[in-house]
Amino acid sequence: MKIGIIGAGSIGLLFAHFLNDHHDVTLYCRRKEQADAINEKGIKLINKDIRSVKKVSATCSLKSLVKEQLVIVAVKQYGIRAVVDQLKNVPMNIPLLFLQNGMGHLDDLKTLPYTSIVLGTVEHGAYRLSDHVVHFTGCGRTILAMYRGKSELSFTFAKQLSKQGFPFEATENYEKMLMDKLIVNAVINPLTALLQVKNGQLVTNPYYFQLMKSVFYEVANVLELTDQDDEFRRIVSICEKTGENYSSMCKDVMEGRQTEIDGILGFLLKKAEGKSYPLSLLKFLYNAVKGME
Amino acid sequence: MKIGIIGAGSIGLLFAHFLNDHHDVTLYCRRKEQADAINEKGIKLINKDIRSVKKVSATCSLKSLVKEQLVIVAVKQYGIRAVVDQLKNVPMNIPLLFLQNGMGHLDDLKTLPYTSIVLGTVEHGAYRLSDHVVHFTGCGRTILAMYRGKSELSFTFAKQLSKQGFPFEATENYEKMLMDKLIVNAVINPLTALLQVKNGQLVTNPYYFQLMKSVFYEVANVLELTDQDDEFRRIVSICEKTGENYSSMCKDVMEGRQTEIDGILGFLLKKAEGKSYPLSLLKFLYNAVKGME
Numbered sequence: 001m002k003i004g005i006i007g008a009g010s011i012g013l014l015f016a017h018f019l020n021d022h023h024d025v026t027l028y029c030r031r032k033e034q035a036d037a038i039n040e041k042g043i044k045l046i047n048k049d050i051r052s053v054k055k056v057s058a059t060c061s062l063k064s065l066v067k068e069q070l071v072i073v074a075v076k077q078y079g080i081r082a083v084v085d086q087l088k089n090v091p092m093n094i095p096l097l098f099l100q101n102g103m104g105h106l107d108d109l110k111t112l113p114y115t116s117i118v119l120g121t122v123e124h125g126a127y128r129l130s131d132h133v134v135h136f137t138g139c140g141r142t143i144l145a146m147y148r149g150k151s152e153l154s155f156t157f158a159k160q161l162s163k164q165g166f167p168f169e170a171t172e173n174y175e176k177m178l179m180d181k182l183i184v185n186a187v188i189n190p191l192t193a194l195l196q197v198k199n200g201q202l203v204t205n206p207y208y209f210q211l212m213k214s215v216f217y218e219v220a221n222v223l224e225l226t227d228q229d230d231e232f233r234r235i236v237s238i239c240e241k242t243g244e245n246y247s248s249m250c251k252d253v254m255e256g257r258q259t260e261i262d263g264i265l266g267f268l269l270k271k272a273e274g275k276s277y278p279l280s281l282l283k284f285l286y287n288a289v290k291g292m293e
Numbered sequence: 294m295k296i297g298i299i300g301a302g303s304i305g306l307l308f309a310h311f312l313n314d315h316h317d318v319t320l321y322c323r324r325k326e327q328a329d330a331i332n333e334k335g336i337k338l339i340n341k342d343i344r345s346v347k348k349v350s351a352t353c354s355l356k357s358l359v360k361e362q363l364v365i366v367a368v369k370q371y372g373i374r375a376v377v378d379q380l381k382n383v384p385m386n387i388p389l390l391f392l393q394n395g396m397g398h399l400d401d402l403k404t405l406p407y408t409s410i411v412l413g414t415v416e417h418g419a420y421r422l423s424d425h426v427v428h429f430t431g432c433g434r435t436i437l438a439m440y441r442g443k444s445e446l447s448f449t450f451a452k453q454l455s456k457q458g459f460p461f462e463a464t465e466n467y468e469k470m471l472m473d474k475l476i477v478n479a480v481i482n483p484l485t486a487l488l489q490v491k492n493g494q495l496v497t498n499p500y501y502f503q504l505m506k507s508v509f510y511e512v513a514n515v516l517e518l519t520d521q522d523d524e525f526r527r528i529v530s531i532c533e534k535t536g537e538n539y540s541s542m543c544k545d546v547m548e549g550r551q552t553e554i555d556g557i558l559g560f561l562l563k564k565a566e567g568k569s570y571p572l573s574l575l576k577f578l579y580n581a582v583k584g585m586e
Contacts, residue, residue, distance in 0.1 A: 207584030211577060280573040284504060291500030
C-alpha cells in the first residue's frame with residue numbers, strides 16, 4: 001500500500017520506520033533539512049535491543065499526497081489546523097488516519113469533507129533524538145476506530161498495517177477509545193511534566209501517588225466514569241509498565257516545545273464548563289503547564 | 294553584647310556577619326569542617342555591591358553557650374527539636390531568639406522553660422554558597438516580637454541589634470507577625486519550589502499569576518483573612534521586590550535539602566482539619582514538595 005505520513009516527529013518517524021517494511025511510505029516533513037537528513041541517512045531506530053536504519057523517502061512538498069492510498073496525520077494536536085488546510089489537495093476518497101492525543105482535534109475533523117476518517121491511539125513510547133533518529137522506549141499497540149466511513153475499514157487497516165513488534169488493533173467505538181487514552185494522558189502527562197519525573201515515579205513515590213489519585217478523581221468526575229476504581233488501577237498499571245519513560249508532555253516541557261495540554265486538560269475544562277465539578281487541580285495543572293511552555 | 298548564633302546556614306552566616314561588627318558573636322555549627330572553615334577564612338558576604346570578609350569565631354561545642362547574653366536559633370524549622378534538646382545547658386534567664394519560618398515550631402517552644410523567648414521573622418534574601426560564604430540577595434528587615442517575657446525586651450533588642458543596612462524592628466503581636474510571614478511563605482515558597490522559578494515569575498507569567506491567586510485564596514480562607522485583596526496585593530508586591538530571588542524552599546529543592554513545607558503548608562493543613570475549607574491546592578502542593586524532597 002502507498003502510505004503518506006504527515007509529520008516527522010517521534011510518532012511519524014516511528015511509523016515510517018516500521019511500516020516501510022511492507023508498504024511504500026513517504027514521510028512529509030515541514031523542514032527541508034529534516035527531509036534531506038532522512039533521505040540521506042535513513043530513519044534510525046534505537047532501543048535496548050535494536051539499532052536499525054531503514055531507507056524511507058521524505059519530502060517537503062505535498063504534491064505526491066494525491067497518489068497515496070492512506071494518509072497518516074502524525075502531527076501534534078495543536079498542529080492539526082495547519083495540516084487540515086493543506087489536505088485540500090488530497091482526493092476525498094483517500095482514507096485519512098489521525099493519531100493525535102486528546103479529543104481537542106475532533107472539532108477540526110468535523111468539517112473535513114473526506115469520506116473515510118480513521119482515528120488511532122498510539123501506546124508506543126518514543127521520542128525523537130534528532131531529525132532522523134527515534135528512540136523507541138516501549139512497544140504498545142496502535143488502536144484504530146472509524147470516525148467517519150465504513151466500520152470494516154479500521155479492521156482492514158489494522159490487519160494490513162500490523163506486523164511483528166508493531167501491532168495494530170481495531171475497535172468499534174472511537175469515543176471510548178479516545179476517552180480511554182484521554183484519561184491516561186490527563187492524569188499522567190501534566191503531572192509528570194510539572195514534576196519532571198518518569199511515569200514510574202507517580203507510583204513509587206507515595207506523595208506523587210497521592211497527587212495522581214486526586215487528579216484522577218477530578219478527571220473521573222468530569223467524565224462521569226462509573227468504574228472509577230478499575231480505571232484508576234488501569235492508570236497505575238500503565239505507569240508501572242512505562243515506568244522508565246518520560247511522558248511526551250514531560251519531554252515537550254524539558255525541550256521547550258509546545259505541549260498538547262489544550263487538547264487534553266483544555267478539552268476537559270471546556271467539557272466541565274457550567275457544571276459544578278471540583279476542578280481546582282485540573283485548572284492548576286493547566287495553568288502550570290501553560291506557564292511552563 | 295555576647296551573642297551566640299546556633300545554625301550556620303544562610304541566615305546564621307548572614308546574622309553573624311552583620312552582628313559581629315558591634316557585638317561579640319560566636320557561631321555554633323553542626324559540622325567541624327564548617328567551624329574550621331569559618332575560623333580560618335572568616336565569613337564572606339557577597340552581593341551586587343559588597344564583597345566583605347569578617348572574622349567571626351565558630352565552634353562545634355555548645356559549652357560556651359552559657360556565657361552568651363542572647364542566643365539566636367537560626368536553624369530551619371525542622372531542626373528545632375534537635376536544638377531544643379541541646380539548649381538544656383543554657384541558663385534559663387538567657388533570652389532566646391527564634392528565627393524560623395512558619396508556625397510549626399511554636400508547639401516545640403511551648404514546653405521550653407526559658408523566661409524570655411523572642412520570635413523573629415527575617416525578610417532578607419540570602420543563600421549559602423559554601424561553608425563560609427553567603428550570598429546576600431536582598432535586604433529587608435528582621436522583625437521581633439515576644440513569645441514569652443517582657444514586651445519591652447523585643448524593642449530593646451531591635452534597637453541594640455539594628456545597624457545601617459541590616460535593620461531590626463519590633464512589634465507587640467507575635468501571632469500577627471508570624472501569620473503575615475506565613476501567608477507569604479505559603480503562597481510563594483511551595484509554588485516557586487514546584488515550578489523552579491524566581492519569585493518574580495509568579496507575577497510576570499500570567500499563568501503562574503493565576504496559580505498564585507488560586508493558592509492565595511485557599512490560604513486566605515483557612516486563615517479567615519478579612520482583608521483578602523489587601524493581603525494579595527502585599528504578596529504581589531513582595532514577589533515584585535524579590536523578583537530576582539529564588540525562595541528558600543525553591544533553593545532547598547534545587548539543592549536536594551529538606552524543606553520547611555511541614556512548618557508552612559503542613560501547619561495550615563493541620564489548622565484546617567475538620568473544617569470544610571477547600572484545600573485541594575494546598576494538599577497538592579504539600580504532597581508535591583514532599584515528593585520532591
